Amino acid sequence: MPIKVVPPAKTKSAPRRVPAPKKTGKKAAEPVTLGDWLKHAIKRYHKTGATLGQVATNAHDEALYLLLRTLAMPLDSKPALLRRKLTGAEVMAVEHMLHRRLEERIPAAYLTREAFLGEYRFYVDERVIIPRSYFLEIIPQQLDAWLPDPAKVKRVVDVCTGSGCLAILLAHHFPKAKVDAIDLSPDALDVARMNVRNHKLQGRVKLRHSDVFDAVPKVKYDVILSNPPYEPSAHCERLPAEFHREPRMALDGGEDGLDIIRKFLRQARDRLQPHGVVLIEVGGLQAAMDREFPGLDLYWMHTADGSNCVCLIQADRLRAWKG
Numbered sequence: 001m002p003i004k005v006v007p008p009a010k011t012k013s014a015p016r017r018v019p020a021p022k023k024t025g026k027k028a029a030e031p032v033t034l035g036d037w038l039k040h041a042i043k044r045y046h047k048t049g050a051t052l053g054q055v056a057t058n059a060h061d062e063a064l065y066l067l068l069r070t071l072a073m074p075l076d077s078k079p080a081l082l083r084r085k086l087t088g089a090e091v092m093a094v095e096h097m098l099h100r101r102l103e104e105r106i107p108a109a110y111l112t113r114e115a116f117l118g119e120y121r122f123y124v125d126e127r128v129i130i131p132r133s134y135f136l137e138i139i140p141q142q143l144d145a146w147l148p149d150p151a152k153v154k155r156v157v158d159v160c161t162g163s164g165c166l167a168i169l170l171a172h173h174f175p176k177a178k179v180d181a182i183d184l185s186p187d188a189l190d191v192a193r194m195n196v197r198n199h200k201l202q203g204r205v206k207l208r209h210s211d212v213f214d215a216v217p218k219v220k221y222d223v224i225l226s227n228p229p230y231e232p233s234a235h236c237e238r239l240p241a242e243f244h245r246e247p248r249m250a251l252d253g254g255e256d257g258l259d260i261i262r263k264f265l266r267q268a269r270d271r272l273q274p275h276g277v278v279l280i281e282v283g284g285l286q287a288a289m290d291r292e293f294p295g296l297d298l299y300w301m302h303t304a305d306g307s308n309c310v311c312l313i314q315a316d317r318l319r320a321w322k323g
C-alpha cells in the first residue's frame with residue numbers, strides 16, 4: 001500500500017494543537033531509518049505543541065509529508081521505504097526542516113512552497129493564505145444542481161482569490177467559462193499569476209486587482225463565489241503562531257468578521273445573471289450571517305464534516321434584498 005499524503009481541505013479557523021506526550025521515562029534510541037525519523041518527528045510535534053490545521057489534521061500525516069518532500073521522495077512511496085537508512089546529509093536536511101517547522105513555527109506549506117486542494121497542486125508562499133477551502137467539495141459535487149445548464153456557464157468570478165486556487169478549480173469545472181479572479185493584494189495576485197500559468201489557464205482566467213468589485217467592469221456572471229476574510233479581528237489576535245505567518249488581510253474580516261461580506265453581497269446584486277447563484281464560505285459565522293441577512297434566506301450547503309459553512313443565494317433573492 002502506498003504512503004499516500006494528500007492534505008485534505010480544512011477550515012481557515014480550525015487550528016489544532018498537538019497534545020503533549022505521555023512521559024515513559026525511557027530514553028529513545030537515535031533515529032536511523034526513515035521510519036525512525038517519522039516516529040521521532042511525531043514525538044517532536046507533540047513535545048513542541050505545534051499547531052496543525054493548515055496542511056494536515058494530524059502530526060503523522062504532516063510529518064510524513066515533510067520528510068518525504070525534504071528527502072525528495074515521492075508522496076506515494078511504498079511502505080518499504082520506511083526501512084531505508086538516512087545518510088548524514090539527509091539527517092542534516094531533516095533536522096533543519098523540523099527546526100523550521102517546529103521551533104520557528106513556519107507552516108509546512110510555506111516550507112515546501114506547495115499546497116493541495118484534492119489532486120490540484122498550487123504554488124504558495126507567505127504572500128497568500130494556504131488553500132483549505134470547502135469549495136473543493138462544493139464545486140464538483142453540488143454546484144451544477146443549482147444551474148439551469150452547467151455546460152453553458154459562460155462567466156464566473158472568484159472574489160478574494162488569494163493563490164488563485166478556487167478560480168482554477170472553477171476553470172477546470174467549467175471548461176468553456178471565462179473566470180475572473182479578484183484580489184486586493186498585489187502580492188497575492190503575483191502568486192495567483194504563477195498558478196494560473198502552471199495550470200495553463202492564462203487564456204481563460206483573468207486576474208483583477210480590486211477592492212471586492214470596485215475596479216471590475218460591470219459584467220453579469222452565472223456564478224459568483226468567494227472565500228473571503230471572515231475572522232473577527234479579535235479572534236485573529238488569538239490565533240496560534242503558525243496562523244500569524246499567513247497574511248492578516250486574508251483572515252481579518254473586521255470587528256464582527258462581516259466587513260468584506262457586506263460589501264460583497266451589495267456589489268454582487270447587480271452582477272448576477274437572473275439564473276445565477278452566489279456562494280460564500282464563512283467559517284463559524286452561520287448564525288451571525290442568518291441574523292445579519294434575514295431577507296436573503298441563506299441556504300447552507302452540506303459539507304462532509306457537517307460544518308455546513310458555505311451558503312448559497314439565488315439571484316431572485318439577492319435582487320429582492322433591500323440591504
Ligand SMILES: C[S@@+](CC[C@H](N)C(=O)[O-])C[C@H]1O[C@@H](n2cnc3c(N)ncnc32)[C@H](O)[C@@H]1O
Pocket residue numbers: 012128129130131132133159160161162163164165166182183184185188210211212227228229230249250251260
Ligand atoms: C481567505 S483568503 C482566500 C484565498 C483563496 N480564495 C482561498 O480559498 O485559499 C482571502 C483573500 O481575500 C483578499 N482580500 C482581502 N480583502 C479584500 C478586498 N477588500 N477585496 C478583494 N480581496 C480582498 C486577501 O488578500 C486574501 O487573498
